Amino acid sequence: MKNELKILGVVVIFTAILYWGVEPFAHTQMHKHVDGEHFAYSDLNESTKKGNVENGKTLVMGAGACTGCHGIQAVAHKAPMDAATAVSAYGVNPPDLSTAGGLYSEKFLANLIENPAHALKVEHKFDAAKGKMHPMPAFYGAGGDKAQEIADMVAFLKSIAPKEISPKNAYLDACGRCHANRYGKLDQLGETPTFKSETDTLKHKVAVLEYQDKLKAYMGKLPPDLSIIIRARSEHFLETFVENPQSQLEGTSMPRVGLSAEGFEKVKAYLTQTGDPSKTAREAIGPWVLLFTLVFTVLAYLWKKSMWKDH
Amino acid sequence: MAHFEKASSITEWLDQRLAITTVKKVMALEYWIPKNINFLWAMGMVLAFTFALLTISGIFLLMYYQPNVDTAFDSVNYTIMSEVGFGWLWRHIHGVAASVVFLIIYIHMFTGIYYGSYKKGREMIWLSGMLLFVVFSAEAFSGYMLPWGQMSYWAGMVITNLFEGFSPDIAGGIMNAPGLVEWIRGDYVPGQAFLSRFFMLHVLLLPLVIIGLIGLHFAALRIPHVNNQDGEEFDYHEAAKLYKEGKTKESKVIPFQPVFLSKDVFVLGVYLIFFFYLVFYHFNFAMDPVNFDPADGLKTPAHIYPEWYFLWSYEILRPFPKDPGLIAFGFAQVAFFLLPFLDKSDTVAPANRRGLFKYWFWIMIVDMIVLTVMGKLPPQGIWNHIGLVAAVVFIALFVSLPWVTKNENRA
Structure with a gap:
């Protein structure tokens, strides 16, 4: 018995060294190490202003303001253009702002309004000095204290955001306009409908393909389908990549998403649903x-x- | 025609026609196994059980898998993982077993090397075992192609490229095989023809060969008998006689069933705890994340590496320039086959009681582990040098084996 345990010890030790070498150790050597900051966005400016919701509403909904391009279903404002037209006009479809106050970091939203290319970390692509403007114009102020006005707008967005945002909606709003998720039956135009006639099915497919072509032109390549990305990348990679795409993939045209920590958890929950659907059953059995x-x-x-x- | 009496029971009826009592006696009740063994002697049973798990889970997966370049990836990752009841469980069992089976094969192999169970009449056990190792490797590789992910595609590309042979300017191009790679792939790059043929190999031809070889491996044990912890040679008839007379304590043997089997089943139980822990909680090592990106011939992954069990031989190829690398790689593939013939000692005993061979054995184990780890690391800087040294040590170990073992006979 003692002999057997000794032999088992030798087998276990060699196996453990082997495992350590080809798994944890090899992965530290193969992948760039990026420290996350847990969605603190410490490179962005902090604002101390307290926002006024009423004034924010006037600024957001006013003529020539946000609603000129963005829809806000939460206050029954339809987007001025449908997705296909918008993608032709801007290269990318401007998101509906209903959930923005609930999903994104407050700090990020304020900086985004003030200087989109900077907050989104796409200045390598959109350099105003070279005449390459980001499709979303920077906010130059409505005549008053600009910082206060921005705080007001953010306060308004936060006030209209639903208390509960489902993982699926979080995914749709944060990722869905560029990334399809075929296992979740989502394409860049939203949920992929089922049609009775093949003609309609093909028409929808063509609409998606046309949208994807525009997107390709804007992004350089078609952003990948995220159906199973939760198993293709480590959790740490996904978190740091979403927090700051440039940190993992320098020069990528993917903008910083600006999710808050809670917003990211929701998106992750959806990616787990589509990419690792057996997780619950696995843990139960x-x-x-x-x-x-x-x-x-x-x-x-x-x-x-x-x-x-x-x- | 033989004369048949009317049977009074089903057993008797079967016995008249199939001699089941004799078969049971020969194969189990009076199949004698030495008593002086430890749990490493149960690895054969563990392997047989794992192979059964692979076959059964494979059959379930086969009912939903689609060997088509457009649908293969989603049939595995969507249909099997979320639409088929317990499809995920079969897939995880299959994936984890495919990796763990090699761990057990290596333990089984090094047990044989440590106790000298490959020589003095046991050569055929060793050779049939090595053949099994090679066919299992082919089986694992062909299976790895089937999910048609990035690693399937690129590993398929890299490994089939090896069949290009030597550079055309070596020996007048005699060892260069133009067109062979394309013939193997059925196309210029891995595509539908490639996937279909690897599918066929994985689910039909190779499993058939494996089953045949397992039969040969078992049969090869029959005459030389299983080795024991001390490499002791004794008279099996004598020992069996003692046992049957009821002197079980004095006898050096035990019957396969139920005494040996009871220990096998216990070891199997311990193994299954470990195995199912991996299946449910720790499976990423066996299901590489890179393979969860669909195959894309236009996007080379940052790191292409084989599964862990191929890394040591991959690392014997990689640190050298192309042609010497191929020779070294070829050597690595046949080296273990030659073991019974390179070992010039007549002693069958544990390595620790065998003079220089003791050092040879432990250096070999450490070297194999170093090669395996280096095979996974990116080939840069210090890793490359360590890899090269380890590869040279591997070759040197085999080349020097006859001299290492020769002096043992004098003692």
């Missing part, structure tokens, strides 16, 4: 299977003992 093997082993041990008694 796992302990029972292990318990079974444990009982099996104990019984087998007793059998072995009785068999070897006289040997």
Whole structure:
């Protein structure tokens, strides 16, 4: 018995060293190490102003302001253009702002309004000095204290955001305009409808393809489908990449998303639903299977003992 | 025609026609196994069980898998993982078992090397085992192609490229095989023809060969018998006689069923705890994240590496320039086959009681682990140098084995 445990020890030690070498250690050597900041966005300016919702509403909904391009369903404001027209006009479809106050970091929103290319970390692509303007114009102020006005707008967006945002809606608003998710039956135009006639199915497919072509022209390539990205990348990679795409992939045209920590958790929950749907079942059944093997082993041990008694 | 009496029971009826009592006696009740063994002797059973798990889970996966370049990825990652009841469980069992089976194969192999169970009449056990290792490798590789992810595609590309042979300017191009790579792939790059044929190999031809070889491997054990912890040679008839007379304590053997089996099943139980822990909680090592990106011939992954069990031989190829690398790689593939013939010692004993071979064995283990780790690391800087040294050590170990073992006979 002592001998057997000694042998087992040798086998386990060599196996553990081997495992450590090809898994944890090799991965630290193969991938760039990026420290996250848990969605603190410390490179952006902090504002101390307290926003006024009423004034924010006037600024957001006013003539020539946000609603000139963005829809806000929460206050029954329809987007001025449909997705296909918008993508032709701007290169990218401007998001509906209903959930923005609930999903994105307050700090990020304020900086985004003031200087979109900077907050989105796409200045390498949109350099105003070279005449390459970001499709979303910077906010130059409405005549009063600009910082106060920005705080007001953010306060308004926060006030209209729903209390509960489902993981799916979080995904749709934060990622869905560029990334399809075929396992979740989502394309860049939203939920992929099912049609009775093949003609309609094909028409929709063509609309999606046309949208994707515009998107390709804007982004340089078609952003990947995110159906199973939760298993293709580590959790740490996804978190730091969403927090700051440039940190993991320098020069990428993907903008910083600006999610708050809670917003990211929601998006992650949706990606887990589509990419790792068995997680719940796995965690539910796992302990029972292990318990079974444990009982099996104990019984087998007793059998072995009785068999070897006289040997 | 033989004369048949009317049977009075089903057992008797079957016995008249199939001699089941004799078969049971020969294969189990009086199949004698040495008593002086430890749990490493149960690895054969663990392997057989894992192979059964692979076959059964494979059959379930086969019912939903689609060997088509457009649908293969989603049939695995969507249909099987979310639409088929417990499809995820079968897939995780299959994926984890495919990786763990190699860990057990290596333990089984090095047990054989440590106790000298490859020589003095046991050569065929060793050779059939090594053949099994090679076919298992082919089986693992062909299976890895099927999900048609990025690593399937690029590993398929890299490994089939090896069949290009040597550079055309070596020996007048005699060892260069133009067109062979394309013939293997059925196309210029891995595509539908490639996927279809690897699918066929994985689910039909190779499993058939494996089953045949397992039969040969078992049969090869019959005459030389299983080795024991001390490499002791004894008279099995004598030992079996003692046992049957009821002197079980004095006898050096035990019957396969139920005594040996009871220990096998216990070891199997311990193994299954470990195995199912991996299946439910720790499976990423066996299901590489890179393969969850669909195959894309226009996008090379940053790091292309084989599964962990191929890394040591990959690392014997990689640190050298192309042609010497191929020779070294070829050597690595046959080296273990040659073991019974390179070992010039007549002693069958644990490595620790065998003079220089003791050092040879432990250096070999450490070297294999170093090669494996270096095979995964990016080939840069210090890793490249360590890899090269380890590869040279591997070759040197085999080349020097006859001299390492020769002196043992004098003692």
